[in-house]
Amino acid sequence: MAKHIFVTGGVVSGLGKGLTASALGMLLRSRGVRVTMQKLDPYLNVDPGTMNPFEHGEVYVTGDGGETDLDLGHYERFIDTELNSDSNATTGSIYSAVIAAERRGDYLGRTVQVIPHITDEIKRRIARLATDDVDVVITEVGGTVGDIEILPFLEAIRQFRLDVGRENVFFLHVTLVPFIGPSGEQKTKPTQHSVTELRSRGIQPDAIVCRSEQPLTTELKRKISNLCDVDVESVVNAADASSIYVIPLVLHEEGLDRTVCRHLRLETDPADLRGWQELVGRIESADRPVRIGIVGKYVSLPDAYLSVVESLNHAAFHFGAKLQLEWIQAEDIEGMLAASRLADLDGIIIPGGFGQRGIEGKIAAAGYAREQGLPCLGLCLGMQVMTIEYARSVLGLEGANSTEFDPDSPHPVIDLMETQRGVTDLGGTMRLGNYIAELREGSQVHAAYGASVVKERHRHRYEFNPRYRGRFDDGDFVCSGVSPDNRLVEFIELRSHPFWVATQAHPEFRSRPAEPAPLFRELMRAALRRAEQRTLELLHLEPSSADVRDGSNLSGTGPTTVDREALTIGAAGADS
Ligand code: GLN
Numbered sequence: 001m002a003k004h005i006f007v008t009g010g011v012v013s014g015l016g017k018g019l020t021a022s023a024l025g026m027l028l029r030s031r032g033v034r035v036t037m038q039k040l041d042p043y044l045n046v047d048p049g050t051m052n053p054f055e056h057g058e059v060y061v062t063g064d065g066g067e068t069d070l071d072l073g074h075y076e077r078f079i080d081t082e083l084n085s086d087s088n089a090t091t092g093s094i095y096s097a098v099i100a101a102e103r104r105g106d107y108l109g110r111t112v113q114v115i116p117h118i119t120d121e122i123k124r125r126i127a128r129l130a131t132d133d134v135d136v137v138i139t140e141v142g143g144t145v146g147d148i149e150i151l152p153f154l155e156a157i158r159q160f161r162l163d164v165g166r167e168n169v170f171f172l173h174v175t176l177v178p179f180i181g182p183s184g185e186q187k188t189k190p191t192q193h194s195v196t197e198l199r200s201r202g203i204q205p206d207a208i209v210c211r212s213e214q215p216l217t218t219e220l221k222r223k224i225s226n227l228c229d230v231d232v233e234s235v236v237n238a239a240d241a242s243s244i245y246v247i248p249l250v251l252h253e254e255g256l257d258r259t260v261c262r263h264l265r266l267e268t269d270p271a272d273l274r275g276w277q278e279l280v281g282r283i284e285s286a287d288r289p290v291r292i293g294i295v296g297k298y299v300s301l302p303d304a305y306l307s308v309v310e311s312l313n314h315a316a317f318h319f320g321a322k323l324q325l326e327w328i329q330a331e332d333i334e335g336m337l338a339a340s341r342l343a344d345l346d347g348i349i350i351p352g353g354f355g356q357r358g359i360e361g362k363i364a365a366a367g368y369a370r371e372q373g374l375p376c377l378g379l380c381l382g383m384q385v386m387t388i389e390y391a392r393s394v395l396g397l398e399g400a401n402s403t404e405f406d407p408d409s410p411h412p413v414i415d416l417m418e419t420q421r422g423v424t425d426l427g428g429t430m431r432l433g434n435y436i437a438e439l440r441e442g443s444q445v446h447a448a449y450g451a452s453v454v455k456e457r458h459r460h461r462y463e464f465n466p467r468y469r470g471r472f473d474d475g476d477f478v479c480s481g482v483s484p485d486n487r488l489v490e491f492i493e494l495r496s497h498p499f500w501v502a503t504q505a506h507p508e509f510r511s512r513p514a515e516p517a518p519l520f521r522e523l524m525r526a527a528l529r530r531a532e533q534r535t536l537e538l539l540h541l542e543p544s545s546a547d548v549r550d551g552s553n554l555s556g557t558g559p560t561t562v563d564r565e566a567l568t569i570g571a572a573g574a575d576s
Contacts, residue, residue: 010194
């Protein structure tokens, strides 16, 4: 029978509860335990699909087309396992199911109530993940203990422990131990209050993960242990880390996985963290500078592009690159300003998005990258704007656009497919989840993936308009990946460009820390090449300030003290 770990949070939101849960999942996996994960979200939206990215961050898409909370992205990246839409349940979806059952008459006229009907539905959602091929289900309860909305969830997990037995359930509570400047002290009171609140709901935590800026002293851990009635070795400290990928090592050091396994009576192999340690070593020693810009609409909330950023990080880890991210508001680069904003970047990403705002800026960025040989990766909407840019600037199709932005465009190079026209319901009209593409032999994407058939996740309504395929066939522009029936364009690229590649899919959802998504890896390779090329050019053309001062070497042949060889070796990449 599967065991269950429930992760709750206290004191404040944004403590990294999802990351803590993910890191624990990773540690259990490293012991050979089969783990799956789930997020219960207390809000009323039925799924995050229609939620504003400015407010809620990215919508994470699972292989089966679920539009889910961004924490599922952390789960998949840490436990390296594909989840599905069952791994995210919201209050909205739970109520919908109960109300639909009531309408069908399933409750035979009885009074339908939060307890037991809503709580039973929550328990059903938890239990359905505990399949035969899973040893441990980790369930993160969104929100913070003390929120009104969270009560049915706390009641459900309390009952769940009774239903399946104490030795099969582990309650992990994540709290904050703030540092109060004036008194120069770390404070345990918020943790005490939060645990008191949890206990008032009938849940005694089995371990507490204390988030803090600086490490906690043993004395403080003892105090928390004593006041919260948790063994001292079950008071785990996760001080702020330099990278989220360090967290599993910190929790392991603190003995969390051992404590969990002991409590749940899980017989496991010892944790094998060699691969992960090697990854962290690479992260910490990264030294090849590279600047990548994300040209987007939601740049004021970087969580809106969480998986894109993580995929870039993974690609950087691969090459030992020290990534400097530049957030570029697409609207800011409309018209003439593109050059000034993009000139010192080594690569750009034009990510996915919806709606008109900033579109012309993204088109300008795509054009600048195309003309200047700047590596550019387009994702979903990014592929659409790159297509529009090429149509307008190279193919001379004036007014080319997507019908999403200009329904009367004379050249709708991006358009709805016939089957989607006239559908007005916001849910259920998108191409969602995994789709297969066939890649063209000899293309950059074929080389990147090292495969002829690939599978990537999708989330969009509009497509490359097949009526225009022929016009794009000009010898340079290549539709390098298409659907098996050859109707949908999935990948595009330019033959003459170092890297101007785009996909209608979202490869960022399948990237892993030790195995970056191929297109991100290749963008990074091209960007590093450009960065290192530029360094060489600078060294070559511009005399160093010391040279200027003493008047020597003004001919511009460059200094000789730098080992140029070392710089170029890096450019070859450390690819596997
Ligand atoms: N708005 C575009 C569409 O619906 C692109 C969507 C996206 O980038 N995810 O097709």
